[in-house]
Amino acid sequence: MQTNIEITRAFMETPDGVLSIHQISKKLKLPYGTAYNRVHLLHESGIVQILPQGKAKLCALNPENPMTASLLALGAAQTTDLFIKKNLVAGQLLKQIRRVVLDNARDSLYAAIILAPDMLNFAASIDSGDPSITAAKVPDLSLPGIENDVTGTASLDFFYIKASEAFEELRVETAITSLLQPGSNIRVTSMTVDRDTLLGMFTENENEAGLAAYAMLHEGMLLFGFENFYSLILEAFARKLSA
Numbered sequence: 001m002q003t004n005i006e007i008t009r010a011f012m013e014t015p016d017g018v019l020s021i022h023q024i025s026k027k028l029k030l031p032y033g034t035a036y037n038r039v040h041l042l043h044e045s046g047i048v049q050i051l052p053q054g055k056a057k058l059c060a061l062n063p064e065n066p067m068t069a070s071l072l073a074l075g076a077a078q079t080t081d082l083f084i085k086k087n088l089v090a091g092q093l094l095k096q097i098r099r100v101v102l103d104n105a106r107d108s109l110y111a112a113i114i115l116a117p118d119m120l121n122f123a124a125s126i127d128s129g130d131p132s133i134t135a136a137k138v139p140d141l142s143l144p145g146i147e148n149d150v151t152g153t154a155s156l157d158f159f160y161i162k163a164s165e166a167f168e169e170l171r172v173e174t175a176i177t178s179l180l181q182p183g184s185n186i187r188v189t190s191m192t193v194d195r196d197t198l199l200g201m202f203t204e205n206e207n208e209a210g211l212a213a214y215a216m217l218h219e220g221m222l223l224f225g226f227e228n229f230y231s232l233i234l235e236a237f238a239r240k241l242s243a
Contacts, residue, residue, distance in 0.1 A: 111225025
């Protein structure tokens with residue numbers, strides 16, 4: 001199962017979403033025979049498309065199979081779970097943040113992402129009184145069509161895909177801020193879009209803005225809405241291979 005997850009994730013890290021079996025083998029450091037067998041099993045399950053091209057076989061994810069998004073979502077959930085397990089204090093803070101977001105917006109959010117998860121370690125270090133960390137550089141989190149005017153030494157930045165107009169961004173920001181050490185000079189910021197706006201951002205071709213937007217979100221970490229998010233990604237990027 002883990003190899004299958006890694007293969008599907010490999011497609012999401014490829015600009016055009018298409019890989020040959022040889023490329024999959026090389027990218028994941030798998031024996032060619034293992035990559036060949038796993039790709040064909042995924043093809044038989046309808047998760048991967050295969051199109052012979054000469055001696056090579058081009059492969060891409062099948063966006064029409066709901067299991068494709070499920071497999072990608074499982075990989076993302078593993079990433080979030082691993083962060084929690086490997087970072088004791090920051091992982092606890094992440095769980096608290098996830099809980100307050102769910103408590104305040106469970107029915108009005110499609111998905112929630114923390115854009116620079118390493119900043120949780122900085123925030124947790126301040127909360128625990130660790131004097132070894134004094135400042136952090138604010139990452140560049142600008143997205144096409146959205147201005148990000150963030151100032152200060154550090155920020156926890158979130159990206160929300162709202163499911164309805166009932167989502168109260170300020171209320172969620174306030175709830176997350178309440179979890180941080182008073183006077184810690186960490187600002188909670190967020191960007192909120194709806195489903196159609198996000199799809200529009202992903203399909204923006206000028207200067208490859210769509211790929212840049214996806215790359216930024218891909219570097220983030222999902223809090224919840226794993227399958228919802230990857231269903232959107234597949235809708236925006238997955239290609240239907242045809243002869």
